[in-house]
Amino acid sequence: MKNLLSTALFVLFFSLAFQVQAQTPQFPIVKGFGGIYEIPDATERPDGTLEYKILVDLTSPSEDNKQISRFVDNVARMMNLHGLAGVTKDRLKVKVILHGGGIFALLNDENYKKRFEVENPNLKVFEALKAAGADVMVCGQSLIARNLKTSDLWPGVRVAHSALTTITTYVPQGYILLKF
Template identity: 75%
Template sequence: MHKFVKYGLILMSSVVCSSIFGQSPQFPIVKAFGGIYEIPDARELPDATLTYKILVDLSTAAEDNKQISRWVDNVARLMNLHGLAGVPKAALNVKVVIHGGAIFTLLTNEQYQERFQTDNTNLKVYEALLEAGVDIMVCGQSLIARKMVTKDLWPGVKVAHSALTTITTYVPQGYVLLKF
């Protein structure tokens, strides 16, 4: 291959890569959380004409209590990915039921500091999710099992009878179940 053609291909490749990989994250629906990126080559995209009904079963605990749980942030990513594809916020009906080890992400900042000696950074994400229209629920059975009471929790959460019955209530109504 002629060396000018070779260098031209290298230059073109670097321009294409920098335009894809040099992007800043975008936050079309959930502001400041769940940053996502444009994928110019994507051929499989959400259908912007559909209404989405999504139930997230969130039970996985954070890996590091000092950081935002990647699982909580993933709910924001889910919404932002749909938004980037043109799905309007009003067409996203997202419910999250939190149980198991993930329940601690819902503690008030005071309760979180007492338990983990650090601020609860997840609360900012939950606030942004609530503002974006997400319905956030906690399993009442998990509260009892962990000897927690409602006043220990972030005030934006609703107490559900159980995660199990929440799932069996919404899946027959056409909600797609995602497990985080």
């Protein structure tokens, strides 16, 4: 009986492990970044018929500056999760405002390398986010506080007057605020 139970548990464990490993990450909206997985048992999903307006307030610095910031990649994941549920790119309005310690993820390769001794791994993610329709902005006040100029940054970013006023501008327009 003990052997039968052990064998059954062994088979169950490896069949579950195989099912998890068998899935390949998907990138329905942001190509190559923010990989996500289908969850067949999910009963709570985004409504593919709605328009989603999302403002991401990204202040968290990278945990490892030699790797893609999980906070930047999480923007791509969020967009891809909506896409996997049937929300089309034209119904997904995403704005990202970086400020505080998060702005260093926007440094161009030259300035990132001076600061962290590697090229900026986040720039490819920002390019993919922009190609997917995300509007990436940086807080002008944070730039001044950190003695940075627009020319120090990835050229695809827009400079906002401030993160605070960006939030107070878009939330009344129906954007939901997510904090990363």
